[in-house]
Amino acid sequence: MSLLAVHDLAVARGGIRAVEGVSFTLDAGEALILRGPNGIGKTTLLRCVAGLQLAVDGRIEMAEDSVAYAAHADGLKAALTVTENLRFWAQIFGGGNVEQALTAMDLTALADRPAAALSAGQKRRLGLARLMVTGRPLWVLDEPTVSLDAASVERFAALVRAHLAGGGAALMATHIDLGLGEARVLDLTPYRARPGRPPGRPAGFNEAFA
Amino acid sequence: MSLLAVHDLAVARGGIRAVEGVSFTLDAGEALILRGPNGIGKTTLLRCVAGLQLAVDGRIEMAEDSVAYAAHADGLKAALTVTENLRFWAQIFGGGNVEQALTAMDLTALADRPAAALSAGQKRRLGLARLMVTGRPLWVLDEPTVSLDAASVERFAALVRAHLAGGGAALMATHIDLGLGEARVLDLTPYRARPGRPPGRPAGFNEAFA
Amino acid sequence: MIALLKRDLALATRAGGGFGLAVAFFLILCALVPFGVGPETSALRPIAPGILWVGALLSCLLSLDRIFALDHEDGSLDLLATAPIPLEAVTALKALAHWITTGLPLVVAAPVFGILLHLPGQATGWLIVSLLIGTPALSMLGAFGAAITVGLRRGGLLLSLLVLPLYIPTLIFGTEIIRRGAEGGDPTTPILFLAGITAGVMALVPFAAAAALRVNLR
Amino acid sequence: MIALLKRDLALATRAGGGFGLAVAFFLILCALVPFGVGPETSALRPIAPGILWVGALLSCLLSLDRIFALDHEDGSLDLLATAPIPLEAVTALKALAHWITTGLPLVVAAPVFGILLHLPGQATGWLIVSLLIGTPALSMLGAFGAAITVGLRRGGLLLSLLVLPLYIPTLIFGTEIIRRGAEGGDPTTPILFLAGITAGVMALVPFAAAAALRVNLR
Amino acid sequence: MSIWEYANPVKFMRVSGAALPWLAIAAAVCTLGGIAWGFLTPEDYKQGSTVKIVFLHVPAAMMAINIWVMMLIASLIWLIRRHHVSALAAKAAAPVGAVMTLIALATGAIWGQPMWGTWWEWDPRLTSFLILLLFYIGYIALWSAIEDPDSAADLTGVLCLVGSVFALLSRYAVLFWNQGLHQGASLSVAPGERMSEVYRYPLYVSMLGFLLLFLVLVLVRTRTEIRRRRLAALQAREMRA
Amino acid sequence: MIDLGKYAGTVLAAYGVSLLLLAGIVWQSWAANARARRELEKYEKNG
Ligand code: HEM
Ligand SMILES: Nc1ncnc2c1ncn2[C@@H]1O[C@H](COP(=O)(O)OP(=O)(O)OP(=O)(O)O)[C@@H](O)[C@H]1O
Ligand SMILES: Nc1ncnc2c1ncn2[C@@H]1O[C@H](COP(=O)(O)OP(=O)(O)OP(=O)(O)O)[C@@H](O)[C@H]1O
Ligand SMILES: [Mg+2]
């Protein structure tokens, strides 16, 4: 059964199409890594899949409320402690075991620290722990290992593997090696949108008047 | 003649020493690259040299007003055009040929564009062009090639070489290869500050009460 | 849902959350006006209800930009938008949290500051009533303005500019309640109007605010 | 030096620079007060000078956070601090630019808005004089407050709280000039006091502001 | 052919470009003619020569309201049908509407000085106009503050919608507010039927003139916006390539 | 010249202010349009 099916997708940023004609499916237990040069549109595509912006063209098929999204900004509140931050997101997404997530990302020792006192890498780990408490099957991750050191990257890979083994799936954009050999890779470079006025509805002002 | 001499320097960030005991000199025509893991204190050290914060210990010897500093934030105003941005900094630093800087960084075609309409790489090039118009001999650069593509990195290396040939010097922090083979490299890892109360004046509240 | 409200309240009362700043600003405003218009009771008494209402309005205003901007900057808003709570509920809850941390303290403080402005005693009750009915509308309209300007850096002044005209009906009926009440008249009509505005605002504005947020998120 | 002033003026008047927003806010404030205190000339006339001054003060206040924060965010402030201009001159110049883009328009607009509040004709001249002498102090004190709060995210309300008490002497003497002048009295004394305050502020506050900036930069 | 076709920028540019010269001539003739004719009308027995102000005041007041309505309609078209030109037309209309409001306020204030003995009175009608001006200012400020044109169009559209509701609400609130003070003693202006034909015809011409002038200005300003958008779009595309 | 009676100042001020405002918006619209056309043509010519 496929958790996510993308058909002929075109996404736009700043009123101009970034990539178009992207199609892929993602089944339970699979991971897909998006690659491509800076500015090709990886982030934009992920935000479309997460439902944060609308696709210009094409279809995204998936069950409702199946996506957990994580980007550079971790959505952490500096004034709240690690546990409080995590518990909040667990409650919002309805469920998820906070203790287990803390253990998995080796944050138990820091549980009562305010998030303000974490280093960049620790913050990132907390942001990944948040994914576990959402209880969502499809993880959409934008450069998940930024500012992680080598040990934490391995821990992250293990986390993703466990998620896949549990019937989840992951869609990730990254520039570096995640240590997930089994993941499929999709290079977006060939899908770069062709300049010129495309047929159909313009993606925004910039396309409407170009 | 040495443009910059650093003796037994200790710098602090967030009230805690980051690195200590750092010494080096930088002569005209030389480039020095600082390396080290995230959070070791490269940025902090560079800001000390630029005079933006005080050293906790040790000495920095150099001529007054000899530093041009450039960090992640380029100090560009989105509402001003490329030329206006550059001319402003030229006037503030008293001199510097704007046209020449534009040509050197291949920005002539974009001279009348507002900086808001530049791509990340073009912005970065404008930020480097700013260095030229300062007319300062010592360039202090914090990760100067972030978001530059390969061609622009080469152009940057050429720019630095020209600056060195003209009797200047450059102190840079970076994680990646700049293509400046002749530059000396200083790894800061061995200078990580030892925890525990150091002798002498504490660097801040956090150290005073540790 | 309750978790969101609880978090916002916790954040407001922790260090750096700015709880109480609005009341302090209100106090300063009430203290400034006598310096401006003169200290005589005869000068202050007639304008006291108006000044208190305008002061409450401005204090409310200055804390608006925090409603969504902080969550936008640290990415929480993206995550909330993908959470199984409708964005309309998020805006309404955040407006509620703003009201509890800003509007309610203002209601409590207003009678005290009324003394500074020689507000007549029989007007105090009506002041509280009018503020209690009116301030929720202020928070909700403010949340709308905050949602529109969330993407702008340093949009505080623009936010004020957009929101203040929307506050006019609330202000008019609010002070009218006090004036009629203090004169011994019957303030039922303005009370009904004010309550109607507040109810309408609570029912409809969350949709507009959520729409604005969605635009700003994409 | 001139280059910095010119750049700040250019930035303020370009798109997104917010030029004119302060005047618009001032207009809204002047329009709101009658809704609060009632439309009668007899109610408005005596409080007009005070309201105009408090309004000018608040309009000035809300544009303060732009003085340094934008330059801080995009790194310009770091670069200015390493430039061969003393930071004291930078703060003074930025306060001057703020005054030209905010204080001066307020001075020009105040007499017009005075009409709305039924400011007596013979008071108009004194209103202009008092604002002209007083507003530079508002900008300079505001720059000090902005320098202190430059590192804080969404510090607008705190900035207001810090700065408003500093504005009290200016406000007192400013309105006193108008009151005495309108009553046909001799406003020389408050004019001298106000000018003295402004001169003192211009001479000393840049140093305090520059010191605060240096702390926030490191 | 449906009217929606004109929302296509290319077609809009062509049609408006062809129509503009004629419209401009008509607008100039009617506006200047109406104003001049009005200026030459005889004095009113009661208001003296100040009656001549009506030929500026009334058309401006009328247009001030109508332009806001037009902006509301254009915003709705944008929000529902996503026609880019109509969003730009709403943007283009706002400054014209603000100027019309200013003219109505200024002429009214100047007129009020001899008639009522005061420059400004918090009369419901005048107050409503002041509030309308505030809404225009907010709308214009929001457009100029947002850089991304797509977001700006959506957000100003929403603001226009909400603002319209509150402008209406404010009007009722203001009526309540001031009549609550002095019962019935409103300073209402002269009723229309008292106006004799000497004044009526120049007024009609002037009203038509203001309407045409508005049309010309909106077309010109929309064309300006389209050109700016096109330039920005071409630059953005070049940057992306 | 027509006689405006004792309200001459009033009437002239009203006409003056209105015409000034109208001229202002007309001029601004025209100038902005001319400028936009110039810039677009310059860009399209330079490729
Ligand atoms: C700032 C002040 C004023 C404003 C904002 C204002 C606004 C308006 C408005 C909105 C209209 C209605 C136009 C329409 O619906 O067709 C109007 C009409 C009119 N106003 Fe004023 N007005 C002001 C002051 C005055 C003054 C002081 C006078 C003269 C004493 C005056 C005399 C008139 C007349 C004679 C009409 C035409 C009424 C008709 O035949 O419909 N207005 N004004
Ligand atoms: N706010 C914006 N306005 C206009 N264009 C934008 C904006 N943000 C991004 N873009 C452009 O949209 C395109 C796609 O950006 P996106 O962030 O999706 O790229 P990306 O593949 O994630 O890049 P990176 O590897 O740097 O993360 C880029 O060309 C970028 O320049
Ligand atoms: N605002 C702050 N408050 C407290 N500590 C901070 C703050 N900013 C940085 N630090 C800490 O100071 C130390 C030095 O930081 P610095 O930015 O100099 O590192 P760096 O070597 O430049 O790292 P990078 O390679 O990521 O740029 C780090 O351990 C960091 O966690
Ligand atoms: Mg990205």
Ligand SMILES: [Mg+2]
């Ligand atoms: Mg660094």
